[in-house]
Amino acid sequence: MVSVMGKALNKLKRKIRSKGEKLCEKSDNVIREGLDDIPFEADGFRVVPWKFNEDAEHFCLLGIKEHKVRKSCLEKPLGRTLLVTEVPPSFTIDVIKHIFSNFGDILEVIFQAKPTVHAATMSISTNYPSFDDQSLRGYKVAYVVFSEAEAVSKALSHVFNTPFLVSSVDNFANGLQSFVMKYNAELVDEESLLLEAKQFLKGYDEEENLRKEQEKSMGEPDEDGWVTVGSRGSKRGGFSRSEALTMKIGEAEKKKRAKKELVNFYTFQIRESKMKNIEEIQKRFEQDKRRIEMMKQSRRFRPY
Amino acid sequence: MKVPANLSENTENLQYANWIRLQIGDFLKETELPSEKQENLQKWMKNFGETLASIKFSDVVENKKFTCSVRTAGDLELEIGDSFCPSEAEILLVMPTEALRKSDYLNCTFLDKRRKMIERIQKKVLEITVGKIEHWSDHYPVLVVAPEGLGCHARVIIDVVLPEDFVGNSRFLPDRSNLRLNWFTSLCPEELRKFIPKNTCEEDNLIVSPFTNGLHARGSARLRIHDLMRKHLSADSSNLRDAYRLCCVWLRRRRLHGDKGMSKVVVAALLMWLCVKKRIHRDMSSYQILRNFWSFLANNGLRETGGISLEKAQNSVEMFKKHFPVVVLDPSGLYNVAQMMEEHVVDLIERGARHALNILSSRVDYAFQSLFVEDTDFYRQFDAVYSVPEATLERVCQWHGSWKFLMDRGLKTCGQEACVRNVLIPALGKALAARLERSIDALRALIHAELTCHCRAEYIGLLPSRTIGKQLIGVILARDALLTQFEKGPVVGTKEAEEFRALWGENRVQSRLMPDGSVVEAVVWAPEETRVPGGVVTRIIKHIFNLHFNSSTKKGKDGRVYMTADFDPVIFTASKRAAEVCSAAEELTKEIIGLKDAVLGVTSVQGISAVFGKFEPCPPQRLPSVNFRRREQGEDDGESESKKRKLDSAVANRLICPEYLETSDLCLKLETSGKWPTDVEAIRRMKTLLLADLGQKLNKAYGLKTAVTPDSLKVAKDGFVFSLFLGVERELTLMELTRDEKGVLLSRETQASAKLKRDVVGRPILMSHLNGLIGSYSGWSDGARLILRWIRAQMISREMISDEVIGLLIATIFACPKSLPLPTTCTSILAAFWSFIAGFDFTTLPIVLNFEKPIQLESIAAVKAEFVERRKELPPIVIITPFDHSGCEWTRSGPSWPVLLHLKKLCKAAVDLYEAGCCSDSFVPNGFFVPSLELFDAVIKLRPMAVVRRNDVVHFSSFVKEAKKDRLFSGKTKYPDSFPVLNFDPVSMYVTELEEHLEDAALVFHDVYGGNIIGIVWKNLDADAEAKKRLESRHLITADGNKRGLLSIAATLGQDICESICERGNDGNLVDVFGGL
Structure with a gap:
């Protein structure tokens, strides 16, 4: 079984390698001004050079490859999703869209701290960013979901002759201007905010009512007179399995046992508890010795 | 490790004592002088003694050549020398009788001969090694030699003494006179004559000279004590010897050792006496002996025993008590071993002993490090240090009544010091009596700057490079010393009242009617009078100097009166601003809680910004240019509110930013309700709606300007803007809930839930506890502000070390004082912080911070037990508090090891600079903030x-001026009724x-x-x-x-x-x- 799996993997690797070599052969013929020392591919990623503006002396690199995992998720469909790595903190969704929009229609761009199989929680409103979005700091990865599968291969086969200029993106600014924009973006219109909140809660209430009704209907006999017995809701006999509850039960059991148990009653118990205490003290003593050794090492004073 | 539940207090004590004993044993082994070096030292001593014996003195007595017999005292001390306490030995050169005439015993001819001999010996010694003459009094020089090239520190004192029985023993008694006025008037230089009044008569010629008599008696007495030491501290009393070594190390670490402190001989004599009195026993462990020794010192043992006599010479003790604060007589009863110990040294020693016992009884882990390994910074022992202006000193010297006392001690060597001690300090002591930590006697902490230099130089094996002729007075203040502005005197018309008036001056004293109906004399300091660096204490000292000693105290002209609290201006405005913010917050809280018809009532409002913990160095400013008028009904603004608060892009284009205006954060807790949604997103929206409702009600009821954002409500109150957040426990619970693959509900902390927990649970508790420290420690607030400002001035950002972590570290100085004393002034708190961070071993020890609620022993033991094993997983700083037993809640996000090491280096450098700066005229306190x-x-x-x-910058330099010149936009928007730009x-x-x-x-x-x-x-x-x-x-x-x-x-x-x-x-x-x- 293992050998069959190994063969399959090797075959797959060879296929990918030959594909990459072909791409490199193809791209070797292209002249890349100022990018001589940069390879087309590094660590399995195609590189995309970029710089902030025309005047910037230095350019940086993004890495791209097709999103391929065993288990796909709805948000990141296989075949149509491109993984972009080394995305700088200041890049917005607009910038990523701008870079890859030439290869096809982009349905969505998802930012994440690290590449994962599942998608991070998406923000459903600009006013209430998701907790994942809030904790996003530093360099990140982006998943670009195209409408067509071709776009991914187009992007991977494209040769970036010159660094992409981030300043060419509309509404992108650097420095003071960007901070002003960021500050202004955080200010919200009170009326629309309250309206949004009310609408959301209205929808939530409707969903909750529906759920309650469904639950209620479960307890009633159906047309044939059968009653469906479920485990949801402690009021209806069952209880939800939670860690807290398990711990609570465990604690209660422990207390019960402790009440019944006679501690330090028999001679052997007294002897054992004394032994245990001595062992603890010895253990502490050994730990103290180790700590003193550490303290001696860390202090600067050395006599003689 | 699982700690047994029945771990009792006694077991803990036992384990702690073992922990200390273990360290002591290790330390003694580590610091013992290697036998090879010991042999080298003894060989050197032998050769050196032979060299001294071979010196021929020819020019001392006319036409007579002679040599001296050499006797060594202190070879025992050589055995117990180590790198902490350099070996000390004394070589006595006994003058032969042919070099003396019967008529010149103890007179000025003899003293002159002795001086010449010392000078001759110095010449010879300098050919071999380094030697320096020290004056124990004007007429009594000795030679101090430091052997070189032996690989260890040693100090040899060479003294020239009279042969035994040449002078009758009664001549050495303290009541006898062995000094004459005419020796001074004829011999001493002009600069010293100013000490002696011009109208002295012949009767004044005889001067009672207890100190000089002691020096003469010292020679033969020293040998007797040495024999006694050999007998008591012999090899079979190893525990006593170890205790003796530890005592010497402890004193040296506090710089209370040596001739002007408690010398090794005094320590040995006290231990011997305690042994004789059966207060210690040679079978006790060295740790136990040490504790008993500290206990003896802490209970005023040195003073209250009425003098100590090593053998049966108790009769003379009373005679000595009249002249010396501490009396420890040698077996002959003629020499007080502790005759050089001053009152202020005794105070400091007692204080140190009390602290040592406290630190041991509180079972802190770093007790041993603090007592024996780390140096106590010298100036840091005092809350404030004052430098006496030269003009004041001269005035004091001229009318000083006890000039005979000065002559005995040495006009040249300690004339000024004695003047300050005997005249200035009693006067200041009376004036500051109510403000001192203990009593009027506590103000004897006079420091001679030279002493510090000497101690430091000796430690690194060099002789002092400079002598600073300054007189500094150190003050240890009571906790509320800086708050009291009223000096209550005696009842009007009494004799004490007259003295009170004389002390403070007629213009200063007022008669006041007290609530009990009595009329008393009083001095009242107006608030504006005390608004000087150092506060009311400095004002009092200046007043006494000016009134009694007629000295001008202008800076730069007559020296600096005030030295160590020049940082005050840095935080001066902060306390006022913080008080305004807190008072506005209090009012707002009342208004919020008093609101009626709210959907859910607010049960509590807690501050979560650093300003509410009372340690924010730059609290929010009052908004100067915004008109928070109540909007009339039906009034149309034309534009929506949110647009008004936006930064004007035109402004941004011109590259000019509005002045920084900050909000203060408050966390609101609501009444419990079962109707909260069971979805986190729904709770977020619900919170917004509740905040909006609260905002409307506040606007309607009190006319407060409000603006709602998704997670907060901005409220303007008394010119300050507050951000109100809602803390909902259900939100926290829901955020932590997750289901595993089997569908079991798990409670797991996420990044977001941890952040929310810190904001709504942890931070309010922490801030209220830190705020609570003000009640116990008056200096907390200003000191903490100064520390936080200093750390930020070193460019260490909040991401590197958060305000909360700094707050906890500062609280540690108060709650667990590592080194004495508990600081009172903001400067001493800053110095204590530097010292604490520079010296604390974060690698091996967690910090245990007990606020009012003590932590259970079991919890501490559990964390400590795991500490070493889990060290790599734990953050660099671990602070265990009653509300955080893991010790990592606040320190998990920082500081990292590089940042902590950087901070430690900065603190070490600052301590050194501060210690050096106190002696220097070029001391620039604000330099610490650059x-x-x-x-x-x-x-x-x-x-x-x-x-x-730019308003928070410490230095108002050209940088600020430039900024002000270019500033065109100052936070004032063109929409007067809206909020200005906040937190930008x-x-x-x-x-x-x-x-x-x-x-x-x-x-x-x-x-x-x-x-x-x-x-x-x-x-x-x-x-x-x-x-x-x-x-x-x-x-x-x-x-x-x-x-x-x-x-x-x-x-x-x-x-x-x-x-x-x-x-x-x-x-x-x-x-x-x-x-x-």
Whole structure:
């Protein structure tokens, strides 16, 4: 079984390698001004050079490859999703869209701290960013979901002759201007905010009512007179399995046992508890010795 | 490790004593003088003694050549010398009888002969090694020699003494006179004659000289004591010897050793006496002996025993008590071994002993380190240090009544010191009696600066390079010393009242009717009078100096009266501003809680900003230019509110930023309700609606201006803007809930839930506890502000060390005092903080911080037990508190090890600078708040216009002037009825962005309170291969390690904020790489 799996993997690797070599052969013929020392591919990623503006002396690199995992998720469909790595903190969704929009229609761009199989929680409103979005700091990865599968291969086969200029993106600014924009973006219109909140809660209430009704209907006999017995809701006999509850039960059991148990009653118990205490003290003593050794090492004073 | 539940207090005590004993045993073994070095030293002593014996004195007595017999005292001390306590030995050269005439015993001819002999010996000694003459009094020099090339420190005192029985023993008794006035009037130089009144008569010629008599008696007495020491501290009393060594080390660490402190001989004599009195026993362990010794000292043993006599010479003790504060008589009863010990030294020793017992009984882990390994910084022992102006000293000397006392002690050697001690300090003691820590006697903490220099120099094996002729008075204040502005005197018309008036001056004293109906004399200090650096205490000292000694105290002219609290202006306005914010918050709280018809009533309002913990150095400013008028019904603004608060793009284009205005955060707790949604997103919306409702009600009921955001409500109150947050426990629970694969509900902390928990649960508790410290420690608030400001001035950002962690570290100084004393003034608190951080071993010890609610022993034991094993997983600083038993809640996010080590280095440097600065005229306190650019590999200079916190800068330098000149926009919007721009600091935003971009490559330093530069330190990428690979793959650094790409990004991100970027060149200088940005 293992050998069959190994063969399959090797075959797959060879296929990918030959594909990459072909791409490199193809791209070797292209002249890349100022990018001589940069390879087309590094660590399995195609590189995309970029710089902030025309005047910037230095350019940086993004890495791209097709999103391929065993288990796909709805948000990141296989075949149509491109993984972009080394995305700088200041890049917005607009910038990523701008870079890859030439290869096809982009349905969505998802930012994440690290590449994962599942998608991070998406923000459903600009006013209430998701907790994942809030904790996003530093360099990140982006998943670009195209409408067509071709776009991914187009992007991977494209040769970036010159660094992409981030300043060419509309509404992108650097420095003071960007901070002003960021500050202004955080200010919200009170009326629309309250309206949004009310609408959301209205929808939530409707969903909750529906759920309650469904639950209620479960307890009633159906047309044939059968009653469906479920485990949801402690009021209806069952209880939800939670860690807290398990711990609570465990604690209660422990207390019960402790009440019944006679501690330090028999001679052997007294002897054992004394032994245990001595062992603890010895253990502490050994730990103290180790700590003193550490303290001696860390202090600067050395006599003689 | 699982700790048994029945771990009792006694077991803990036993284990703690074992922990200390273990360290003591290890320490004694480590510091013992190796036998090889011991032999070398003894060989050297033998050769040296032979050299001295061979010296022929020819020019001392006319036409007579003679040599002296040499006797050595102190070889026992040689055996117990170590690198902490240099070996001490004494060589006595006994003058032969042929060199003396019967008529010149103990007179000025003899003293002259003796002086010449010492000088002759010095010449000879200098051929072999280093030697220096020390004057124990004007007429009594001795030679102090430091052997070289032996690989250990040693100190040999060479004294020339009379042969035994040459002078009758009764001549050495303290009541006898062995000094004559005419020796001084004829021999002493002009500069010393000013001490002697001109109208002295013949009757004054005889001077009672207890101190000089003691010096003469010392020679033969020293040998007797030495024999006694040999007998008691012999090899079979090893525990007693170990205790003796530990005592000597403890004194040395406190700089209370040596001739002017408690000498080794005094320590040995006291131990012997305690042994005789059966208060210690030679079978006791060294630790137990030491504790008993401290207990004896702490209970005023030195003074209250009425004098100690080593053998049966108790009769003379009373005679000696009249002249010396501490009496420890030698077996002959003629020599007081402790005759050089001053009252103030006794005070400090007693204080030190009390502290040692406290620290041991509180079972802190670092007790041993603090008592025996770390030096106690000298000036840090005092809350304030005052320098006596020279003019004052002269005046004191001229009318000083006890000039005979001065002559005995030595006009030249300690004339000024004695004047200060006998005249100035009693006067100041009376004036400050109510404010001193203990009693009037506590103000004997006179420091002679030379002593400090000497101690320091001796430790590193050098002789003092300079002598500072300054008289400094150290003051240890009571906790509320700085608060009282009323000096209550005696009842009017009594004799005491007259004395009170004489002390304070007629103009200053008022008669006041007290609540009990009595009329008393009183001195009242107006608040504006005490608004000087150092507060009311400084004002009192200045007043007494001016009144009684007619001295001008202008700075720079007559010396500095006030030395160690010049930091006050840095935090002077902060306390006032913080009080205003807190009072506005209190009122707002009342209004919120008093609201009726709310959907859910507010049960509590807790402050979560540092300003509510009373340690924010730059509290929010009152908004100067915004009119928070109540909007009339039906009034139309024309534009929506949110648009008004937006930053004007035109303003941004002109590169001018509004002044920084900050909000203060409050956390609201609501009544419990079962109707909260069971979805986190729904709760977030519900909170917004509740806040909006609260805002409307506040506007309607009190006319307060409010604005709602998704997670907070901005409320303007009394010119300050507050951000109100709702703390909902259900939200926290829901955020932590997750289901595993089997569908079991698990409670797991996430990044977001941890943050929320800190904000709504942890921070309010922490702030209220820190705020509570004010009640117990008057100096907490100002001191903490100063420390926080100092750390930020060193460009250590909040991301590196948060305000909360700093608050906890500062609280540690108060709640668990590591070294004495408990600081009172803000300067001493700052110095205590430096000392604490520089000396604490964070690698091996957690900090245990007990607030009012003590932590259970079991919890502490459990954390400590795991500490060493789990050290690598734990953050660099672990602070265990009653509400955080893991000790990591606040320190998990920082500081990192590099930052902590950086802070430790800064603190060490600051302590050294402070200790050196107190002796120096060129002491510039604000220099502590200027960061050194040498630390940084690259420096980004900022445009003055972009720095919005320019009012918080410590130095109002040209930088601020430039900024003010260019400032066209000052937070005043064109919409007078709206909120101004709040919490907008582009530099901080830039720093955050920079940190994110350079996360793998560099540490970014910036002073959040208006710093005009950003410092960058490159990380060592060779040690972190993964980070290097990441940087290379992003093309941020090249393979050859060139980091220009990173600086290029920094320049682009800082567009319109940066002025220039400099990089450190190969020559070590900063070179512009991106200029004129």
